[in-house]
Amino acid sequence: MIRYFWIMIIGRNYEKVIKSVLKKIKPSEEEVKEYNSFMDYIVKELNEMTPKDIEIKPVGSIAKGTFLKGDADFDIFILFPKSYYVRDVESLGIKWAKEFVKKLKAKRKKIEIAYAQHPYLRAFIDGKEIDFVPSYKITDSSEVETAVDRSQLHTEYIKAHMTEEMKDEVRLLKQFLKGIGIYGAEGKVMGFSGYLCELLILAHSSFLNLLESASSWKNPCYDIEHGLSEVNMREKFKAPMIFVDPVDENRNVAAAVSKTSLSIFIHYANKFLKNPSEKFFFPIRERINFGWMKKQLSMRDSKIYLLEFDKPNVVDDILWPQIYKLSSKIFDNAKRYDFSVFDVYSFEKKKGEKSKIGMIVEFEVHSLPKMRKIYGPPIYIMEDVEKFIEKNKVTEPIWIENERILAIGKRKFCEAKEFLKDFIKNREKYGFPPNLRKINIKILETKDIVKKYPEYLYSYLKVRNIP
Amino acid sequence: MIRYFWIMIIGRNYEKVIKSVLKKIKPSEEEVKEYNSFMDYIVKELNEMTPKDIEIKPVGSIAKGTFLKGDADFDIFILFPKSYYVRDVESLGIKWAKEFVKKLKAKRKKIEIAYAQHPYLRAFIDGKEIDFVPSYKITDSSEVETAVDRSQLHTEYIKAHMTEEMKDEVRLLKQFLKGIGIYGAEGKVMGFSGYLCELLILAHSSFLNLLESASSWKNPCYDIEHGLSEVNMREKFKAPMIFVDPVDENRNVAAAVSKTSLSIFIHYANKFLKNPSEKFFFPIRERINFGWMKKQLSMRDSKIYLLEFDKPNVVDDILWPQIYKLSSKIFDNAKRYDFSVFDVYSFEKKKGEKSKIGMIVEFEVHSLPKMRKIYGPPIYIMEDVEKFIEKNKVTEPIWIENERILAIGKRKFCEAKEFLKDFIKNREKYGFPPNLRKINIKILETKDIVKKYPEYLYSYLKVRNIP
Structure with a gap:
């Protein structure tokens, strides 16, 4: 009896939120x-x-x-x-x-x-x-x-296939996804397309039913038309999420949904069900709290830099995948040089017709000792061993570990910033994506990021804050 | 003609060295x-x-x-x-x-x-x-x-099977191996046993023939009695070096030879052939050059510590494998905490009946920032995510990467020494070998190593010197 009462209240709460949201998003x-x-x-x-x-x-x-x-x-x-x-x-x-x-x-x-x-x-x-x-x-x-x-x-x-009632449910879903930042299949967002929203509502009849289901998703897969088995779908489509296109059984409508976008959806589906609120649909754009930001920055013993460049003149769907590819190149190459990247966060700041692209790069391990262990060739490749000995000024008795000769050398980059400088200088070597090869890239220090792009640094820190 | 002349000279040189060495090692x-x-x-x-x-x-x-x-x-x-x-x-x-x-x-x-x-x-x-x-x-x-x-x-x-002449060749080989520090199959040395020396001479007739052959070894395998094929031997015995026991085809006489010992032999076989000298048989025990050592230490921006303990009362063949196992545990666990170990060098210093064991541990990356990226559970394991959020004081908007929730936390050890202290304190947790669990282990700083064990630190640095 008491339980029923509470469900009623929660139910009414959903209803209230949804009604209020619909009022704002449903065209008259x-x-x-x-x-x-x-x-x-x-x-x-x-x-x-x-x-x-x-x-x-x-x-x-x-x-x-x-x-x-x-x-x-x-x-x-x-x-x-x-x-x-x-x-x-x-x-x-x-x-x-x-x-x-x-x-x-x-x-x-x-x-x-x-x-x-x-x-x-x-x-x-x-x-x-x-x-x-x-x-x-x-x-x-x-x-x-x-x-x-x-x-x-x-x-x-x-x-x-869609009823009139379902259309409002689609609108709710679209607005929810907009609110949590994963609406759109384009390269920048890697989220849910409008068509995928419609299909998800077709599959679940309502927005709430969908959230209920999504709250226990892991790697969801759907086929509402062709009767493919799950095994079959998973073999056919390698993607975090699968929704077989009703009009084409060889196409995954959810192909663009990234792991991260999927996780965000699952997380906020849960959050909403536990605590329904309009804020998921219409997040409040917080004003920058400079005091908080200053404190966050002072608490971090990381190093934060920004790669800044004019947005190249290519369409977003080509540009953004390249920017994300560059991010992962920063991760991988920093690791190659024994640094570790905390995270990379890319944004576009519009200014009239022109845009600036910024990539916040935060290093966790940013400072390394000069001396470095160099692994040489296997001892039985005589010629290479001799070259190694000469190049690294190895003296007797030599240092052997398993089958390799070793030496001490100087580290190429002791500071993360030296690596970043080399990274944007030798773009061929690091395999920069084509549209980012010729542009002018600047490295900004933290204090300049605070001055020029406080809103993005603030967003970055809000998500990755020291509690 | 000229070439022949040079071979003669080199030949005479080998002869001279070998004659002189034999004079010192052959019993009267x-x-x-x-x-x-x-x-x-x-x-x-x-x-x-x-x-x-x-x-x-x-x-x-x-x-x-x-x-x-x-x-x-x-x-x-x-x-x-x-x-x-x-x-x-x-x-x-x-x-x-x-x-x-x-x-x-x-x-x-x-x-x-x-x-x-x-x-x-x-x-x-x-x-x-x-x-x-x-x-x-x-x-x-x-x-x-x-x-x-x-x-x-x-x-x-x-x-x-052994002729009188071969016996002297065995003596040369034994002394050569002693000189380069890899004579003996025991756990401390992981080198060549006396029996293996005898078999190698049986296989090659002479010390020089053996070196000639060893200079192009990679992973040598021998069978002089049972006619096993190489494929057969490699399937049967997984070891860097194989010499099938003539009296037992199921036993590898060279089983104890480590990769490192094998590499040392190959290297010095080459060195000797190029430049024959008695120093390979009787290395000159250098006096410690404290000036050089001081300079080496000042050039290194690593951290050098020593783990010191009384030698436990167990036989060497049980103790030394445990010491080496502990070394690799230091390597692995340091890495787990984002440090990197340059090398570990273990020695025994005898003092009357008692002995001290010392393990020099040099850290390359020895100092790390406090803040650390913590990878949480996959977002779809709700209970764990909630625990993670509570434990790490995660706030909205949360940080998601692929399917995981992330947070910023404090690093457990920012300095390598803190890790070492924890390492010798929580021995169960780190899986210390049985005979090293109860003993008293001290951590010495570099300056104390210089005072107490200069000869070992000197040996260590000689091999791993900054050129």
Whole structure:
């Protein structure tokens, strides 16, 4: 009896939080109506402008009805039959899209050609963002040639299977993921795509059911359409999380979800269930507590540096994987020289059109003695042993350990900063990713990070704080 | 023509060195005569004292004629037929040996009961050392029950196959190995036994031939009797060096030879061939150069400590493997705590009847920052995560890397000496070998090592010197 009472209270608590969140993220009826009629308008106009065999098809979250309030991203596919050449698909599609935008009445207009696997037109119209994507019309995953093509099938699948109630549940999930920083499959986030959110709600009916399930996830795997066994899925897809695409059994919709993102989701699913609160959906952006930061820094006997550079002119989905690759190169190479990296934290600071990329590098072991044990060649490779003896000025009696000759030498880098300097200088040697090879990289000391990027250093320290 | 001339000179050089060394190590005719007649006397006397079915048999290097000048170690086996009980073999054998020693006319006499796998009597008679070993008489390796039994067969094998010339070659090899510090199969040395020396000369006829061969050894394997293939030998015996016992194809005579000892032999075989010199046989014991030592110490930014303890009352063959095991425990555990050990060097300093054991421990990385990255449990093991959060005072937002929760903690040992103190304090935890668990161990600082054990520190630094 008493137990039941408590469940009621907790239940009411979930309800209250969810209701309040939905109020903030669910588009109003007017907004939905406006978006839909705008979408209809685009479709109608483009249909009139284009030949009969061209189909205009809305895709994405507006078409599927799972968009968040204010998220005015319109995705329009201009679909060609297979009889068209690729170059015509691209040129005609973009030409028609441009003509349509030209005719459109609006206060502010801007267009740009963007690239996924193929070019498409992106237009900014009075606060709305519209992507016009020329593509071939397909009806089955076997016809898919680019990842973009598949969106047609995804939109159809979701529209066919999702109830009205579920759409709000998808919105809750999307906002929850945004709040905890893992919404989006792009290279920077390595989190959950919108489509994955929709599928997870299809699988669990509701946001709360999903969290309940996620709270005991380890390496979740889902297949709601093809009847693959778990063993089968795990053999097919090597990834922390698996959700087999209902429209293509050879694709893992959750392929982009990193181990860390998955762990974050599991952790906060638990936290929310224990203590439901709006803060998970809308984290409070704390003001920087400089006093606390100063104290944290003074308590640390580590060394914190920042690698700073202008953001290279490549798309995020290419750049960020390279930045993360560079992080792991810092870890590995520091270790090679007997240092140990505490953590690397990368961020982008926008400043108008330009951005700076910063990589906070904190060293745990940052200072090493000069003398170093050098392992030479096996004693039975005479020539190498003689070279080693000469090079390292080895004297008799020599030092032997197992089959190797040893010597004492000077360490190349005694201070972590010397290593970092060498690291950004000899980029070929350290195997820098291509887009980070030619740029100008600066090393900043802690005091300059505090001055120039206090907000990011603060975030970094908040997560990695000394209790 | 010119080449031939040089070979002649080098040849003459070898000859000169070898001749000079032999002069110092080969027992004189008188010495040989004296030893042989003493051996004959022992055999005759014991034969008269014992029943007809008991056989008295000289074994070891005097019996085989391969002993070095002044090396008056007499090994006498008192052999019983299988009809005797083990306890009678031991008690009767030792009783007769004692009676014999009692009758012997000598200025100084001392006896003690020693133990191999069975007890035997060791007598010190006017500078001679005589071991009386009661054992069963055997004629084939299938009858061997203890390692000691096998000596009978070894002695017979060597006597049957070794020429007079070869005996001097064995002496050269033994002295060479003594000079470079790897003569003896015992646990402290892990080098070449006398029997292995004899077999190596049997295999190569001469000392120089052996060195020639050893100079291109890697992992040598020999079988001069059973016709085993190399593959077969390597499968049978896992050891850096293999020499199948001619009297027992299931035994590797070189089993005790460590990788390091083997490497030392290969190295100095090469050195000698390039530049023959008596110094390999009789290394000059250098006087300690305190100035040099002081300079070496001041150049090192390592930390050198000494573990010092009274030598426990166990035989060397049990003690030294334990000391070496402790060394590797120091290496491994220091690494566990992020230190790195440069090297450990163990020695015994005799002082009358008592001995001190010293273990020089030099740390390369000896000083570490206080803060430390702690890897917690996987995020999906909720209970452990909660314990981890509480224990490490983790605050939100938590720190996640892959599937684990992380925290910052305090390092247990920031200085290598703190680790060493803990190491000798918690011996159970660190798995100290049995005979080193209860003894009193002290930690000495460098300046005290210089005062108390300068000769060993000097040897240590000579080998591991900063050029």
